[in-house]
Amino acid sequence: MSAHTRLERRIESPDPAATSALGLALAKAARPGDLICLWGDLGAGKTHLAKSIGAGIGVTDTIASPSFILMAEYVGRLPLFHLDLYRLADAADVLAGGLIDDRQSAGVTLVEWPDRMVGVLPTERLDVFIDGAGDASRTITVRAGTPALQRYLDVIP
Amino acid sequence: MSELLVLAIESSCDETGIAVIEDGRQIVSNVVASQVALHAPSGGIVPEVAARAHLRWIVPVLDEAWGDAGVDWPDVSAIAVTYGPGLAGSLLVGINFAKALAWVHDVPLIGVNHLEGHVYAAWLRDPGEADREDPVFPLVALVVSGGHTFLTEMRDHLTYRLLGSTLDDAAGEAFDKVGRLLGLGYPGGPAIERAAEAAIARDRVFPRAWLGDSFDLSFSGLKTAARRIVTEARAEAGLAGEAEAPLPDPLVAELAWGFQDAVVDVLATKTIRAARTGGARSIVLGGGVAANSALRARLAGEAEALGIPLIVPRPALCTDNGAMIGAAGARRLAAGERAGLDLDARPSLPLAVR
Numbered sequence: 001m002s003a004h005t006r007l008e009r010r011i012e013s014p015d016p017a018a019t020s021a022l023g024l025a026l027a028k029a030a031r032p033g034d035l036i037c038l039w040g041d042l043g044a045g046k047t048h049l050a051k052s053i054g055a056g057i058g059v060t061d062t063i064a065s066p067s068f069i070l071m072a073e074y075v076g077r078l079p080l081f082h083l084d085l086y087r088l089a090d091a092a093d094v095l096a097g098g099l100i101d102d103r104q105s106a107g108v109t110l111v112e113w114p115d116r117m118v119g120v121l122p123t124e125r126l127d128v129f130i131d132g133a134g135d136a137s138r139t140i141t142v143r144a145g146t147p148a149l150q151r152y153l154d155v156i157p
Numbered sequence: 158m159s160e161l162l163v164l165a166i167e168s169s170c171d172e173t174g175i176a177v178i179e180d181g182r183q184i185v186s187n188v189v190a191s192q193v194a195l196h197a198p199s200g201g202i203v204p205e206v207a208a209r210a211h212l213r214w215i216v217p218v219l220d221e222a223w224g225d226a227g228v229d230w231p232d233v234s235a236i237a238v239t240y241g242p243g244l245a246g247s248l249l250v251g252i253n254f255a256k257a258l259a260w261v262h263d264v265p266l267i268g269v270n271h272l273e274g275h276v277y278a279a280w281l282r283d284p285g286e287a288d289r290e291d292p293v294f295p296l297v298a299l300v301v302s303g304g305h306t307f308l309t310e311m312r313d314h315l316t317y318r319l320l321g322s323t324l325d326d327a328a329g330e331a332f333d334k335v336g337r338l339l340g341l342g343y344p345g346g347p348a349i350e351r352a353a354e355a356a357i358a359r360d361r362v363f364p365r366a367w368l369g370d371s372f373d374l375s376f377s378g379l380k381t382a383a384r385r386i387v388t389e390a391r392a393e394a395g396l397a398g399e400a401e402a403p404l405p406d407p408l409v410a411e412l413a414w415g416f417q418d419a420v421v422d423v424l425a426t427k428t429i430r431a432a433r434t435g436g437a438r439s440i441v442l443g444g445g446v447a448a449n450s451a452l453r454a455r456l457a458g459e460a461e462a463l464g465i466p467l468i469v470p471r472p473a474l475c476t477d478n479g480a481m482i483g484a485a486g487a488r489r490l491a492a493g494e495r496a497g498l499d500l501d502a503r504p505s506l507p508l509a510v511r
Contacts, residue, residue: 042334043381047325061507065326065377067334068303069170070244073505086334134385 007145009153013138019045019130020052022140022156026128027056029152032078033105035122037114040130045138046112047084049130054080057108066112071099079107085116095120126152162228163490164236164258165483166215168251169243169271170304172476173214177226177233178483181491182280182291186225187480189473190214208246215254222479230262237486240268240496241506242305248502256498267486268496272508273317274481275300275443276309279468281484292468293438299428301452302444302476303329303344308372308428309509310435314488317509320431321372328420329446331376335383335416340403350449352413355406361386361415365423372427376420383416417451425455432463440467443481448472 013019026036036053038046047065054063058076066072066084074080081104088094094117100109114121125145132138144150160179167174176187190210238255241248259266276298280291295312297320306329307322326334329346336345341352364382366375387404390412396402404412432440440460446452453469460467474480 042338043377043384047377061505062322062324064323065330066304067330068327069242071504134381 007147007150007153008141008143009156010139010141011156013140015137016045016048019049019138019140020055023049023052024056025155025157026126026142026152027053029155030057030078030108032107034149035104035109035111035125037111037121037125037127038130039114039127041133043133044130045132046130049128049140050082050110050112053108053110054082079103081107081109083109083111085111085113088113088116091117091120124149161234161487161490162232163267163483163487164222164233164264165269165479165481165486166236166238166251166255167271167274167477167479167482168211168215168247168254169239169241170247170477171210172478173211173218173251174477174479174482175215175218175222176479176483177222177228178281178480178487181484181487183282184284184480185228186222187478188218188222188225189476189478190218208244208250211247211250215250219254230264233262233264235265235267235486235490237267237269237482237489238500239271239274239482240500241270241503243271243502243504245502245504248504252500252502256500260498265490266496266498266500267489267494268500269482269485269489270506270508271477271482272300272305272307273315273485275302275305275475276311276317276441277484277488278443278470278474278478278481279441281470281474281480283471290466292441293466295435295437296439296441297428297432297435297437298441298443299424299447299456300444301328301424301442301446303327303333303446305444306374306376306424306446307508308374308431310431310437315492319509319511320435321374321427323374323376324368325375325377326380328374328376328424329444331380331420332417332446334380335413338384338387339409339412341409341413344445346446346449349413349417350451352406352410353417353451354410356410356414357407358411359414359418361411361418363415363419365419367423372431374423374427379416379419383412386415387412417449421449421452421455424452425459428456429459429463432460432465437465439465442467442469443475445476447475 051063059074072082123145127143129141163178165176173190177185306327308320310318333345341348
């Protein structure tokens with residue numbers, strides 16, 4: 001097995017419940033300072049997955065889409081920062097916007113539409129690619145940017 | 158001057174708003190430096206661009222509001238400021254400005270929840286406006302904007318019970334995203350409303366998420382359905398392979414109408430049911446989406462049928478502004494509340510609990 005494949009797992013999610021189960025599992029591996037990027041098209045289910053990761057971290061408030069407010073903050077066993085860069089043009093907006101800030105080192109940061117900051121994304125991140133739309137099943141690929149983040153792959157059922 | 162004068166500051170999102178409010182109702186002055194034009198090229202607000210713009214605008218906006226009001230510091234009873242929810246950087250500009258003014262002029266400081274400001278906009282009167290009835294308790298308030306969508310019940314001033322809120326996308330966000338799908342500009346709400354008005358065929362049915370008897374709302378499925386419907390419509394129009402080609406205007410109008418009808422139907426039906434269930438004596442509508450005339454018309458008709466008044470501020474008072482913060486701040490001042498100079502931004506400040 002190559003280093004590349006060891007850092008990646010792919011699952012088929014037949015329905016939203018299975019995607020939620022994945023999110024709850026991933027949350028078990030969450031540690032302060034982790035950055036999780038959620039990739040996928042409009043309606044792929046990024047916010048749906050974010051909700052279950054948040055629930056797994058112990059957030060009890062409703063996690064809604066932060067598209068308009070850009071960043072929502074929650075408290076679970078760790079602070080959760082939920083970013084949605086949908087409206088932004090590029091990395092300059094994200095950086096100038098202070099959307100990546102020091103407080104995030106104490107919690108878990110979920111980023112929807114991370115392609116908006118692709119030039120400045122750190123290697124040390126977990127990527128979750130959601131492929132599919134509508135009622136169809138989703139192919140979800142989880143990729144660890146560094147060996148340390150492999151713990152996320154180990155908790156996937 | 159014997160009237161209760163509140164200077165109010167709002168900077169939670171992309172509007173820098175400062176107002177002077179008398180007796181919790183009367184707008185003496187109300188200035189909003191709208192940053193919409195600044196943000197339009199990127200299709201939405203840019204927060205730190207917003208925070209910087211707040212810094213750039215806050216003093217000129219105060220100067221203008223102050224000049225319009227023609228008041229002096231000894232007349233000011235309190236300074237009210239939004240301390241959440243919102244973007245931390247943007248909130249801090251307003252909060253620190255308010256604190257400095259409160260300290261220098263030795264005036265009480267009041268922290269106001271941005272969301273309660275949207276509800277209290279219903280009490281505001283414009284200069285020269287004829288007096289009218291205030292909203293009567295118990296009331297049901299629907300607040301719909303780009304970032305927030307919720308229904309709350311008030312049995313008295315400053316007491317909120319959350320009836321339901323969106324589980325995923327805010328209504329305004331759904332308007333923006335579907336507006337973009339249809340190739341309409343930003344902000345999507347007014348663009349969809351204009352397009353829908355031109356619709357000739359009014360029979361497109363978009364799905365409604367009723368969520369049983371719950372007062373919670375969901376617009377994520379509608380957004381996903383809209384994406385599918387638009388893709389199918391593109392194929393029907395022979396544009397399947399031409400991603401950049403615009404849909405013909407009549408088709409855009411038809412789809413905009415169908416989408417808007419679904420949003421309005423769910424919002425109005427749940428609001429009216431909440432009012433009926435709780436024995437509400439008035440209904441308040443607030444937030445940026447309250448400027449949508451289809452929603453206003455539908456709710457007005459149904460409230461009338463129910464025999465209770467619907468109170469909707471004029472559109473400029475539905476979107477973010479300082480006046481609404483002054484109206485809520487005056488209530489908090491009257492209730493004896495004071496914030497310390499350690500008032501901090503609360504980016505995820507809730508309004509109501511279930």
